[in-house]
């Protein structure tokens with residue numbers, strides 16, 4: 001594996017990803033539209049294959065064997081490689097796609113340059129760090145902010161330095177979001193008490209057992225005492241929320 005791989009992280013935290021993380025159809029639709037008329041797509045940091053579009057030629061790139069091993073039967077062929085060194089010739093694809101993965105790359109410039117080299121259109125789903133960190137969950141799990149993946153999480157502006165970004169779309173998180181990413185359970189706080197939910201969220205899964213248990217205990221107590229509802233109960237009425245997830249279309 002070439003440098004830039006974050007394979008080790010997902011070798012240990014990737015267990016159970018396919019159960020905790022499934023594509024949400026509303027987010028899938030936004031991504032399908034963003035891919036436009038591209039007939040061929042390389043999905044970089046593909047993981048278990050979420051958000052790979054149907055009806056197009058798709059090739060997946062993923063460094064972690066643990067993640068590749070969880071890809072569903074019949075899903076797109078996967079190549080073990082990193083974003084920073086894509087094993088394809090120039091303009092092999094009509095679009096390159098990267099969802100929920102940029103913050104794991106150790107060389108953003110290299111990965112962005114590769115996404116551009118292999119496809120004329122690039123579609124990226126990321127979280128805008130300063131927006132997402134306002135989410136109430138961070139208050140309960142503040143240690144997340146010290147993780148390398150959070151510290152290097154790129155903003156939309158960071159990506160603009162490397163890609164010719166044409167469109168930035170907010171990706172609202174529905175109250176019943178199917179995909180279990182960090183913000184998914186904003187209106188269902190009890191879900192974060194479940195270790196299998198936390199296992200699918202890299203920022204929580206990377207915390208040590210002791211730290212995680214302390215954070216979970218605080219949330220548990222605030223839910224039991226009514227403190228969480230006193231502060232955030234108004235969220236339980238909302239159908240969706242903007243937590244800083246953004247879809248970028250470039251090229």
Ligand SMILES: C[S@@+](CC[C@H](N)C(=O)[O-])C[C@H]1O[C@@H](n2cnc3c(N)ncnc32)[C@H](O)[C@@H]1O
Pocket residue numbers: 004005006007010021044045046047048049050051061062063064067081082083084098099100101104105106202
């Ligand atoms: C949160 S998962 C996202 C997977 C999938 N794209 C999704 O939306 O469910 C992040 C993925 O990025 C992969 N990854 C980490 N470092 C990478 C790199 N340098 N190049 C490509 N993928 C990487 C991890 O192995 C993991 O599968």
